[in-house]
Amino acid sequence: MKVYEHFPLKAWNTFSMDVKARYFAEYDTKDELCELLKQFANEKILHIGCGSNLLFLNDYDGVILHSNITGAEKLHETDNEVLLKVGAGVVFDSAISYMLERGWGGAENLSDIPGEVGASAVQNIGAYGVEVKDIIHHVETIERKTLLPRVFGVAECRYGYRDSIFKNELKDEYIVTAVVFRLQKHAELHLDYGNIRQELQHIEHPTISDVRHAVITIRRQKLPAVSEAGSAGSFFKNPIVSVEKFAELQASYPDIPHYESGNGVKVPAAWLIDKSGMKGKKIGGAMVYEKQPLVIVNTGDAVPEDVVKLAEKVQKKIYSEFGIKIEPEVNYIS
């Protein structure tokens, strides 16, 4: 267990914001986590993974916790399925490699998403037609107040689009220590989203590893590598509009891409931003990324305020052009 004071966070947020935390603490076991929670019972706490989905607005006047609980353990196996428990501190993409090496499918469409296993279950990460909720069996946690363990079955996690009970009713109350995934030995492939099928057209019988490689290729064409420019992936959520509102939009823009979503229609924010002419627009060091305008990048010297102002400008522009409110997907931390 390690505790640092006045800790620089630049390497701990993929936006590369140059801010500090009053305390930063890492733990290797559940017992160490409980010790830290006792020690810092009266402090403001933020638990992070790789810091890949947050925007620090200023120095953090509290404790940042990071899990080093690693390891993977097979809990159960049948002819078709495997239950695999993975520590919250494992890098999500390494967990996928581990699963695919053993021929266990389900997570391949989520390849190359930055972040750790614990955060994936809070955020319900998703890509290319799959969300992590689709392969979660249950989530193991520790309650902050009582230090007691609690298991949440997947239904209890109340998953939605980039959403869960851990971001709403139970925000900041439980810390994820491990996630148990339900994986398939004869996985059905999900190829219908975006360009996956096209990327795999030269392979007659694609495997789960082929899907992983296709997803990685597609993502790397559109999303900036952290080494190239800091970002937090998609900055905005794709808005869901009413069927009536969509009909109105489609009358003006017959080519508008869309997906059915419950009793509404999901419209890609990237398309709206592109159409609004905001691609490449800058405020200070923050810029709307050219190749994927859903992403805001730090071109090198952005301060949090640049990103906030640029995001507001994009939101206002989309509202005035289309009458649609788009919301950040990134969590603002103050």
Ligand code: EPU
């Ligand atoms: N588009 C444009 N102009 C552009 C770029 C894209 O019009 O310059 C349009 C495309 O035509 C496409 C649409 O935008 O129809 C959407 O693109 P795509 O489906 O590839 O991705 P997305 O909706 O922008 C979502 C997730 C991503 C995830 C991809 C793939 C959200 C907020 N984002 O993005 O997740 O990787 O789908 O499944 O749901 C993340 O959460 O950080 C993230 C990267």
